[in-house]
Amino acid sequence: MNASQGSAPPGPRPVVDEGPAALVAALEDAPSALWFVTGPEQHTVWANARARELGPAPDDLPVVGGRPVAEIVASVLRTGRPETLSGSLVHGGPPVTVSVRPLAAGGDPGAVLVVEGGDGAAPLPGDGETPPDVVAEAQHSLLPPSLPLLPDVRLSGSYHPATSERAAGGDWYDVVPLGHGRLALVIGDAVGSGVPAAAAMSRLRGAMRSSALRDPAPAAVLAALDDFAAQMDDVQGASVFYAVLDVATGGLSFAAAGHPAPLLVHADGSTGYLPVTARPPLGTLPGAATPVARAELEPGATLVLYSDGAVAAPGPPPSEGLGRLTEVARAALADPDALDAEAVAGLAARIAGGLLTGDGRPDDVAVLVAHRRARSVEPLRLDLTAVPAALPAVRRRLSAWLTTLGMGEQDRVGVMVAVGEACANAAEHAYRGTEPGPMQVTAAVDVDGVLTVTVHDEGTWRPPDRDPGDRGRGLLIMRQLVDGMVVRGEHGTTVTLRTRLRQTPDEEPEHPAGGTDASIVVDREGEGPVVRAAGDVDMVSAEQLRIRLLEASHGGTVRVELDLGEVTLFSSAAVRVVLAVAAIAEAEGWRLVVHAPAGGVTRHILEVSGLERLVELR
Numbered sequence: 001m002n003a004s005q006g007s008a009p010p011g012p013r014p015v016v017d018e019g020p021a022a023l024v025a026a027l028e029d030a031p032s033a034l035w036f037v038t039g040p041e042q043h044t045v046w047a048n049a050r051a052r053e054l055g056p057a058p059d060d061l062p063v064v065g066g067r068p069v070a071e072i073v074a075s076v077l078r079t080g081r082p083e084t085l086s087g088s089l090v091h092g093g094p095p096v097t098v099s100v101r102p103l104a105a106g107g108d109p110g111a112v113l114v115v116e117g118g119d120g121a122a123p124l125p126g127d128g129e130t131p132p133d134v135v136a137e138a139q140h141s142l143l144p145p146s147l148p149l150l151p152d153v154r155l156s157g158s159y160h161p162a163t164s165e166r167a168a169g170g171d172w173y174d175v176v177p178l179g180h181g182r183l184a185l186v187i188g189d190a191v192g193s194g195v196p197a198a199a200a201m202s203r204l205r206g207a208m209r210s211s212a213l214r215d216p217a218p219a220a221v222l223a224a225l226d227d228f229a230a231q232m233d234d235v236q237g238a239s240v241f242y243a244v245l246d247v248a249t250g251g252l253s254f255a256a257a258g259h260p261a262p263l264l265v266h267a268d269g270s271t272g273y274l275p276v277t278a279r280p281p282l283g284t285l286p287g288a289a290t291p292v293a294r295a296e297l298e299p300g301a302t303l304v305l306y307s308d309g310a311v312a313a314p315g316p317p318p319s320e321g322l323g324r325l326t327e328v329a330r331a332a333l334a335d336p337d338a339l340d341a342e343a344v345a346g347l348a349a350r351i352a353g354g355l356l357t358g359d360g361r362p363d364d365v366a367v368l369v370a371h372r373r374a375r376s377v378e379p380l381r382l383d384l385t386a387v388p389a390a391l392p393a394v395r396r397r398l399s400a401w402l403t404t405l406g407m408g409e410q411d412r413v414g415v416m417v418a419v420g421e422a423c424a425n426a427a428e429h430a431y432r433g434t435e436p437g438p439m440q441v442t443a444a445v446d447v448d449g450v451l452t453v454t455v456h457d458e459g460t461w462r463p464p465d466r467d468p469g470d471r472g473r474g475l476l477i478m479r480q481l482v483d484g485m486v487v488r489g490e491h492g493t494t495v496t497l498r499t500r501l502r503q504t505p506d507e508e509p510e511h512p513a514g515g516t517d518a519s520i521v522v523d524r525e526g527e528g529p530v531v532r533a534a535g536d537v538d539m540v541s542a543e544q545l546r547i548r549l550l551e552a553s554h555g556g557t558v559r560v561e562l563d564l565g566e567v568t569l570f571s572s573a574a575v576r577v578v579l580a581v582a583a584i585a586e587a588e589g590w591r592l593v594v595h596a597p598a599g600g601v602t603r604h605i606l607e608v609s610g611l612e613r614l615v616e617l618r
Contacts, residue, residue: 032116038109042073045110054115069098069113076100076111082233101196101234114196142202147175148183149406149501151377151445153247153297156369157505158348160356170197171307171364174205176212181248181447184212184221187305187368188240188259200234204282208240218242218255219290222282225257229283236283241276241305248447250297250372255290257282260308263325265333267300267374271326274303300374304329307366310355328354333371345406345503347371377405379444386426386439386457394423394441398453401443406503414547415451415499418481422455422495430459430493449501458492480550480584518567520544522552528559534566542573549581556584561593570602578606582614591616 027034033051037044072083082101099114147155157173170190178184186208190200204225211224221242229235241262243254254262254274258281261273277291297303304325311321332350348367355365380401384390395416402412419441426439443453478485482499518541523530529552533545553560562578564570578594585592592615596603606617 032114035113036103037073037077037111037113040074040077042070042077051115069115072098072100073111073113076102077109080109099196142198142205143172143505144174146502146504148177148449149503150183150247150447150449151405152373152447153183153245154345154371154373154406155503156345156348156367156371158352158367159505160349160352160365170201171309171366172201172205173305173307173366173368174208175368176209176216177448178212178216178244179448181246182216183245183247183370184216185243185245185303185305185368185370186212186240187262187307187366188238189307189309189364189366190235191237196234200232200238203232204229204235204238204240208242212242216244218244218253218292222255222257222279222290225282226286226288227283229281230286232283237281238283239281239308243303243305245297245303245370247372250299250301252295252297252303253292254295255279255292257290258284260306260311260322262306263304263329264295264297265302265304265329267298269330269333271330273322297370297372299372302329302333302369302371304351305368305370306351307364309365310352310367324355325351345408348505377401377445379442382441384439384441385436386423386430386459387436388424388427390439391420391423391427395420398441398443405445405501407501408503411501411503413544413551414481415453415497417547417551418478418497419453419455421478422453422497425495426455426457426459426493430457432459434459445501451499451501453497454494455497456492456494478555480555481547518544520548522548523563524552528561529553530561530563532563532566534568536569537564537567537574538569538571542571542577545574546577546580549577553581553585556581556588559585559590561595563595564602565595565597567596567602570605575605578615586614593618 028048030048031050033054034048035044035051036046075081076083080102082099084097084099096115099116101112101114103110103112143159144157147157149155155175157175159171159173171188172190173187174184176184176186186205188201188204188208190197190204207225207228208221211221211228214224215221222240225240229238237258239256239258241254241256241259243252243262245252254276256276257279259276261276263271263273265271274295275293277293279290280288306325311325329351332347332354348369351369352365352367380397382394382397384393398416398419399412402415407415423439423441427436430439431437437458440456441453442456443451445451478495478497482497484498486496488494488496518533518535518537520531520533520537520541523532531545531548531552533541535541537545549560549562550556552558562581578592582592594606594615595618596606603617606615
């Protein structure tokens with residue numbers, strides 16, 4: 001087999017919380033004006049785009065509610081007490097709300113000033129129309145971008161903002177892999193609404209992850225969050241439910257602070273709420289005890305975590321909301337056989353969508369679902385002869401097995417391309433000059449969601465050529481598509497591929513994907529392959545773009561062109577993909593050609609990103 005020793009698989013990925021960066025990006029385009037100021041002189045540290053339009057500093061603003069805005073800010077800086085006033089910034093103008101909250105900045109007294117439309121829809125002076133709701137966008141960007149994909153437990157998470165923009169923001173969920181087959185399942189609700197609530201949620205979620213990775217015990221995590229909330233005014237009073245699940249046994253230990261008990265739907269369809277002991281919200285009662293309870297998630301059972309917006313509504317008693325949640329969840333889980341055979345993805349969104357009434361949604365709703373499979377996915381083993389004719393069978397069997405596991409199409413493509421390269425190497429090189437021999441393909445997922453695929457042959461080890469040209473570089477492709485790879489040449493050749501499996505959270509059911517999905521295809525009709533993209537290349541389709549570029553270029557070893565002429569949206573994730581492929585091309589001695597119409601948005605994004613220095617723009 002023409003291969004070389006690969007690098008060892010990486011250890012657990014460090015937890016990187018991209019929340020702050022995502023929040024800053026959302027705040028920059030927020031319809032509300034925001035200034036961050038410090039010191040007696042009210043020095044503006046940062047202001048978003050809307051604030052810069054109204055005035056670079058608070059003292060540029062006129063009187064509101066009978067008081068100069070600069071005077072309000074000065075009072076908050078001096079006393080450390082927040083203030084909120086309503087009025088108009090201009091005579092006869094639309095009503096606005098001015099909020100000023102203390103915020104320490106590098107040891108100096110600071111404050112954040114927020115000016116927003118008083119009714120949640122009225123524009124500020126100079127606005128021509130109501131801006132889009134960026135609160136929901138900011139909230140979505142701060143929630144986990146993916147959930148673990150496990151062989152024994154399927155997860156589904158979904159967030160739905162309130163119908164009123166003024167009520168949105170603050171509800172959140174998270175799943176933290178703890179190792180050794182354990183998961184932390186968390187759901188909570190920060191106090192307040194709007195961008196400030198989203199910011200509080202982001203800080204609370206980050207504190208929770210940090211605490212859980214140090215000591216995941218429920219009592220320890222809630223104690224740490226209590227201390228954190230006591231020091232942060234905007235986090236104080238938040239509610240949270242926290243549980244640690246052993247995915248192999250179904251054992252569950254949990255505790256809550258001011259949060260409603262999750263719903264447990266048993267395998268036989270019976271339901272009940274977990275026995276949560278009432279405890280004050282975070283940071284409201286120093287030294288409060290944290291009672292920890294235990295339960296079991298038996299095979300076929302489903303745990304439904306939810307924020308209080310799922311059951312709270314003006315008028316009806318809480319029992320009615322809990323009853324409705326029970327009915328909706330039971331209906332969504334009516335066919336346990338289908339749940340076990342198909343992906344559970346979308347279940348949280350279906351439950352949240354089922355709670356929507358004709359009056360809209362008065363509060364945010366976050367739902368996190370954990371379904372324990374009635375039957376585990378058994379490992380895959382294929383015993384074949386190492387010939388090219390065996391490759392289609394490998395693709396069919398592996399694709400079906402990965403689908404049963406719950407992998408989406410885009411994720412499957414990357415794994416299958418990597419495995420296909422390993423099998424092709426065995427078929428072409430392992431038994432060169434002799435009769436074809438055996439080839440074995442195995443695939444399994446451990447309790448932490450790490451997929452391991454091995455391709456083994458009993459042929460002769462052959463070190464790679466010094467310059468293999470455009471062929472024989474399958475290892476480069478495999479390294480680009482999986483997290484880790486090891487190649488061993490003892491008793492034949494064994495290629496081991498490892499990657500951590502993840503799934504994306506659910507989309508909102510009332511906003512299904514429309515006709516703006518990206519289309520990414522490889523055109524091989526010309527002299528060389530051309531990857532053609534069309535539509536909205538967002539974060540999800542950017543991954544598909546990466547796979548297609550690597551597939552068409554054989555991991556960067558073959559010259560390829562990229563046609564973006566029909567692209568209507570080109571996200572920052574897509575820019576990173578082009579940057580990565582351009583760097584690979586440069587290392588391989590060729591230059592990536594990118595077709596983007598002059599004067600178009602995509603061309604502008606590429607130029608602003610500095611990619612014109614790395615690619616050939618046409």
